[in-house]
Amino acid sequence: MKDPVARLTPLGLVVLALLGEGDMHPYEMIRLMRMRRDDRLVTITHGTVYHTVARLERLGFVAEVGVDRDGNRPERTTYTQTDAGAAAVREWIRRELPLVDRPAEYRVALAEAHGLDRDEAVALLSERRMVLAETLDETVAGRGRALAKSVPEQYLLELDREAALLRADLQWLDATLDRIRLPEYPWGRDAPPTDRYLEQRKAARQ
Secondary structure, eight states: OTTTTGGGOHHHHHHHHHHTTTBBOHHHHHHHHHTTTTGGGGGOHHHHHHHHHHHHHHHTSSEEEEOOOOOTTTOEEEEOOOHHHHHHHHHHHHHHOOOOOOOOOOOOHHHHHHOOHHHHHHHHHHHHHHHHHHHHHHHHHHHHHHHHHHHHHHHHHHHHHHHHHHHHHHHHHHHHHHHSTTTTTGGGGSSSOOHHHHHHHHHHHH
């Protein structure tokens, strides 16, 4: 069987991480993800979410814990994150966080990085920083070689943009690593739930 963690899609990871906050039915998941604007990261429709939950159940990452009916509403199956699912979330983030050639997966891994211990997240982001710095050096050197061969600058605009984006990413990453390293910076399960978080959870259940 193919590595089950490798079979997780970005949406699958978002759904699975969401269940780490507590048992939910898919309708609640959809409402909560939309409230949090997770649709910036993944495509959220009723069909894709229900299909994803079914796949996660087949992989053993989630399990049914009950079926509820409220008034005339359809039955809603509630799911829980299994131990295997919790381990899969952490492993997926570990694999994707340092990679620089998978932007969609990286955005989700970054959004869920708080699921790792602080020191591990810092180490993985530092690994990513090293690769980004090497890529920037190669990009700048490549542009320099092109100019030395009298390639007109108008043909090198994409390289200029790539270098600028890499510099901005490195600047942001350096500042973010400094923040995460601070012991007083809230991180992971040590961070207390905010009133906004509690209000969203309550609204999504209705």
